[in-house]
Amino acid sequence: MTVADACPAETEAPRPAPDDAPEASAARREDGHVTPVMAQFVEIKAANPDCLLFYRMGDFYELFFEDAEQASQALGIVLTKRGKHLGADIPMCGVPVSRAEEYLHKLIALGFRVAVCEQLEDPAEARKRGSKSVVRRDVTRLVTPGTLTEDALLDARRENVLLAVARVRAGEDAFAYGLAFADVSTGTFRVCASSAAALAADLARIDPAEVLLSDALFEEADLRPVWDELPAITPLPRQSFEGAGAEHRLAQYFGVATLDGFGSFGRAELIAAAAIVAYVERTQLGARPALAPPVRDADDATLRIDAGTRINLELVRTTTGERRGSLLGAVDRTVTSAGARLLARRLAEPLTDLSAIRGRHDAVGHLVEEGALAAALRRRLAAVPDLARALSRLSLGRGGPRDLLAIGQGLEEGLALADALRAAPPADLARCAAALARCEPGLARDLRAALVEAPPHLRRDGGFIAPGYDADLDATRALRDESRRVVAELERTYVEATGVRTLKIRHNAVLGYFVEVTAQNADRLREPPHLATFTHRQTLAGAVRFTSPELAALESRIASAGERALALEQAIFDRLAERVVAAADAIRTAAEALAELDVHAGLARLAVDERHVRPTMTAALDFAIEGGRHPVVEQALAKAKGGFVPNDCDLSAPEGAEGGQIWLVTGPNMAGKSTFLRQNALIAVLAQAGAFVPARSARLGVVDRLFSRVGAADDLARGRSTFMVEMVETAAILNQATRRSLVILDEIGRGTATFDGMSIAWASLEHLHEINRCRALFATHFHELTALSQRCARLANATVKVAEWQGDVVFLHEVVPGAADRSYGIQVARLAGLPPAVIARAKAVLAELEAAERAAPAQRLIDELPLFAAARRPPPEAAPADDALAAALDAIDPDALTPRAALEAIYALKALRPRRG
Numbered sequence: 001m002t003v004a005d006a007c008p009a010e011t012e013a014p015r016p017a018p019d020d021a022p023e024a025s026a027a028r029r030e031d032g033h034v035t036p037v038m039a040q041f042v043e044i045k046a047a048n049p050d051c052l053l054f055y056r057m058g059d060f061y062e063l064f065f066e067d068a069e070q071a072s073q074a075l076g077i078v079l080t081k082r083g084k085h086l087g088a089d090i091p092m093c094g095v096p097v098s099r100a101e102e103y104l105h106k107l108i109a110l111g112f113r114v115a116v117c118e119q120l121e122d123p124a125e126a127r128k129r130g131s132k133s134v135v136r137r138d139v140t141r142l143v144t145p146g147t148l149t150e151d152a153l154l155d156a157r158r159e160n161v162l163l164a165v166a167r168v169r170a171g172e173d174a175f176a177y178g179l180a181f182a183d184v185s186t187g188t189f190r191v192c193a194s195s196a197a198a199l200a201a202d203l204a205r206i207d208p209a210e211v212l213l214s215d216a217l218f219e220e221a222d223l224r225p226v227w228d229e230l231p232a233i234t235p236l237p238r239q240s241f242e243g244a245g246a247e248h249r250l251a252q253y254f255g256v257a258t259l260d261g262f263g264s265f266g267r268a269e270l271i272a273a274a275a276i277v278a279y280v281e282r283t284q285l286g287a288r289p290a291l292a293p294p295v296r297d298a299d300d301a302t303l304r305i306d307a308g309t310r311i312n313l314e315l316v317r318t319t320t321g322e323r324r325g326s327l328l329g330a331v332d333r334t335v336t337s338a339g340a341r342l343l344a345r346r347l348a349e350p351l352t353d354l355s356a357i358r359g360r361h362d363a364v365g366h367l368v369e370e371g372a373l374a375a376a377l378r379r380r381l382a383a384v385p386d387l388a389r390a391l392s393r394l395s396l397g398r399g400g401p402r403d404l405l406a407i408g409q410g411l412e413e414g415l416a417l418a419d420a421l422r423a424a425p426p427a428d429l430a431r432c433a434a435a436l437a438r439c440e441p442g443l444a445r446d447l448r449a450a451l452v453e454a455p456p457h458l459r460r461d462g463g464f465i466a467p468g469y470d471a472d473l474d475a476t477r478a479l480r481d482e483s484r485r486v487v488a489e490l491e492r493t494y495v496e497a498t499g500v501r502t503l504k505i506r507h508n509a510v511l512g513y514f515v516e517v518t519a520q521n522a523d524r525l526r527e528p529p530h531l532a533t534f535t536h537r538q539t540l541a542g543a544v545r546f547t548s549p550e551l552a553a554l555e556s557r558i559a560s561a562g563e564r565a566l567a568l569e570q571a572i573f574d575r576l577a578e579r580v581v582a583a584a585d586a587i588r589t590a591a592e593a594l595a596e597l598d599v600h601a602g603l604a605r606l607a608v609d610e611r612h613v614r615p616t617m618t619a620a621l622d623f624a625i626e627g628g629r630h631p632v633v634e635q636a637l638a639k640a641k642g643g644f645v646p647n648d649c650d651l652s653a654p655e656g657a658e659g660g661q662i663w664l665v666t667g668p669n670m671a672g673k674s675t676f677l678r679q680n681a682l683i684a685v686l687a688q689a690g691a692f693v694p695a696r697s698a699r700l701g702v703v704d705r706l707f708s709r710v711g712a713a714d715d716l717a718r719g720r721s722t723f724m725v726e727m728v729e730t731a732a733i734l735n736q737a738t739r740r741s742l743v744i745l746d747e748i749g750r751g752t753a754t755f756d757g758m759s760i761a762w763a764s765l766e767h768l769h770e771i772n773r774c775r776a777l778f779a780t781h782f783h784e785l786t787a788l789s790q791r792c793a794r795l796a797n798a799t800v801k802v803a804e805w806q807g808d809v810v811f812l813h814e815v816v817p818g819a820a821d822r823s824y825g826i827q828v829a830r831l832a833g834l835p836p837a838v839i840a841r842a843k844a845v846l847a848e849l850e851a852a853e854r855a856a857p858a859q860r861l862i863d864e865l866p867l868f869a870a871a872r873r874p875p876p877e878a879a880p881a882d883d884a885l886a887a888a889l890d891a892i893d894p895d896a897l898t899p900r901a902a903l904e905a906i907y908a909l910k911a912l913r914p915r916r917g
């Protein structure tokens with residue numbers, strides 16, 4: 001049932017508010033006065049103007065005024081009216097408390113922020129103060145996209161990151177940026193430096209759910225396009241980003257005198273981090289999630305990938321926003337949500353440090369070789385709950401018995417895993433084992449012993465502490481259960497004494513325990529001798545109810561035993577939760593270790609299942625892949641006939657050369673050029689993320705930046721045409737790619753007139769070869785470019801093979817050295833179903849064009865055009881020579897010259913003439 005289906009009925013029906021009756025009538029006053037409830041609402045709303053206010057009234061959260069109008073529209077629930085405020089109708093809608101999470105989820109996804117305002121006392125308490133008094137209420141929590149902790153509001157396999165951007169002046173015209181980002185649901189907290197140029201790429205990498213920034217930064221016109229890409233922005237007043245108290249605020253949050261122990265931070269980073277903790281405290285109303293102390297990312301520690309490349313390569317989600325079909329979707333074999341989240345982070349942030357990458361490969365390699373160990377590891381991991389999220393809820397006082405159990409189970413499995421991995425040689429696995437072994441075994445044992453196998457979701461329900469754990473609780477429960485047995489016995493006694501076989505002892509909230517008999521039998525209980533025992537309380541249509549002194553005594557005994565048992569359970573819960581929160585650091589470290597083990601074991605499983613191999617990583621400009629495959633396309637084609645055709649790729653710098661190779665890939669449409677380009681980029685990403693790669697073998701030199709320009713899309717929202725987008729991206733590549741970069745360029749220049757496009761592609765290719773000197777794959781339909789390989793030493797032609805069969809083109813998907821002889825565009829168009837008349841005409845036009853081309857081939861261009869570097873040389877400076885010539889002419893007095901001197905002057909002037917070109 002959808003929210004929209006469910007709610008109209010619930011909101012349309014006028015709701016009685018039994019617990020809250022005086023308020024309900026108070027809210028409905030229809031004169032021009034402000035009712036006390038409305039006055040309370042207005043006051044609380046005024047303190048939270050940027051949020052929808054979920055105002056608790058009995059079993060519903062009610063929304064009023066504009067909030068009601070917005071929420072009813074967003075949730076598809078009915079908007080009604082409830083009384084008047086200052087003479088006007090009050091628009092209202094409401095959601096049942098029992099389903100609040102579902103509605104919150106939808107509102108948050110739509111970008112709303114919600115302030116949850118609870119009743120802070122029992123309505124009965126309020127009534128004691130007078131019939132017109134209002135139940136005390138206040139906001140207990142602000143729900144925003146970046147501060148969620150409930151499983152129902154979160155995607156288990158995706159991080160939920162809150163990020164703050166701070167900017168400080170770093171010179172005359174320069175600014176330094178600092179980013180701080182935390183996942184409140186798991187406690188991770190990191191900071192890094194950024195810059196105006198790197199901001200968009202950093203934000204795309206971190207992928208936040210909510211971004212905090214100052215009003216001033218939000219208004220900055222230059223940064224608007226960056227903010228426009230973000231899912232939810234919360235601009236905050238300037239004071240939230242002031243440097244003065246930042247360090248103190250952080251130190252206070254983490255209970256330390258100085259931050260020195262956490263490492264050194266830039267000023268902008270500190271301000272951003274302080275903004276995060278202040279916002280977390282504000283939204284959680286003082287409750288503190290167990291955030292880890294901030295860790296600073298080392299500069300250049302990760303492979304830099306700009307936002308466009310990330311989208312093009314569909315690393316963690318497809319261009320349509322889905323996980324399925326992305327690289328992550330294809331390689332994720334993790335069995336825990338925390339593992340899935342870590343894998344996504346690793347794919348988004350591949351490393352650049354050679355030994356760290358090799359460390360990850362060692363761990364995966366060990367688990368590939370030790371198949372039995374890996375299988376046992378995965379079996380245990382599959383039983384590990386989400387420790388980090390359970391810990392976060394417990395530290396916020398929002399946890400339940402299942403969260404305690406999760407911690408107990410997780411730690412217990414962790415200890416067992418630490419044992420199993422004790423002998424594992426790779427350092428990364430040993431580090432995980434050590435982190436798991438550090439957890440205090442007593443806590444895991446106690447939690448497991450304290451809790452029943454399947455505890456209820458809410459602590460207030462009780463029934464989660466296992467029998468045998470606490471003697472006092474056991475005794476109280478026995479008393480409570482004993483009393484129940486006594487009720488059954490008493491019922492039997494009454495049946496025998498009265499002779500009414502259908503007599504029953506029942507219970508309700510109004511009468512407590514009572515005897516119920518049918519109307520025909522009621523008189524018996526009203527006559528002596530029973531008259532002395534039973535007091536008549538209620539007559540219903542078919543039944544009459546009585547109470548008795550024994551029942552009243554039982555009532556209080558049972559109620560007090562039940563209440564006491566519940567209170568004891570709550571106290572035990574609090575004690576256990578306190579111990580868990582006190583051990584937060586060790587638990588978080590254990591959770592991280594478990595996630596890491598899951599990632600390694602998942603990648604090992606992937607390597608075995610999908611035949612991925614360990615890449616040899618080097619510090620040189622290597623890039624030699626044999627039998628490489630596209631991990632996503634390969635899996636999609638797995639069931640298709642023929643399967644995926646592996647291809648080699650070698651962009652390694654030739655012996656003694658100062659740059660990597662460029663492959664110029666030509667071939668018909670649909671042949672597999674884009675697939676080939678992307679697969680090589682994805683192999684680099686996988687390798688540096690710590691995974692094995694889909695190839696027969698791979699030798700890869702660490703890449704510092706990855707660029708790709710693949711496909712074309714309009715960016716009409718920003719007023720950029722397809723061609724403009726393409727040129728902006730190409731400009732970024734040519735300006736930024738270093739010798740260590742990997743560049744993937746697919747069909748640049750095709751968005752404009754042929755000659756313009758070809759010239760741009762030509763010049764870009766030369767620039768990559770001569771200036772950037774990076775490893776690159778360049779796919780093009782401009783066959784003329786293949787001639788460049790004669791002049792560019794590190795440029796090689798490659799083509800995707802096709803065969804012709806009975807006039808049709810057959811795609812072989814095989815990349816081989818050489819240039820495509822022709823385009824087959826018309827054959828592909830025919831396959832696509834273009835009308836035969838159009839195909840025939842296109843063939844005729846093509847024949848004409850080819851004849852013209854044969855008359856003036858592109859080879860001429862090669863012969864006539866100097867290479868890029870030569871052409872780039874600035875023209876010789878003509879000015880000084882011009883000046884000398886003018887001075888020499890001025891110095892000549894024609895009337896005073898002999899014929900011989902005149903001839904010499906002419907020679908001298910000619911020598912001074914500037915040479916042009």
Ligand SMILES: Nc1ncnc2c1ncn2[C@@H]1O[C@H](COP(=O)(O)OP(=O)(O)OP(=O)(O)O)[C@@H](O)[C@H]1O
Binds near residue numbers: 644669814
């Ligand atoms: N190596 C391969 N083995 C098997 N099938 C492949 C391979 N490479 C590509 N294909 C299939 O061919 C289709 C077309 O591939 P791709 O989009 O890479 O072609 P293209 O040459 O870039 O085409 P265009 O120039 O029209 O963009 C893919 O969807 C895929 O199904």
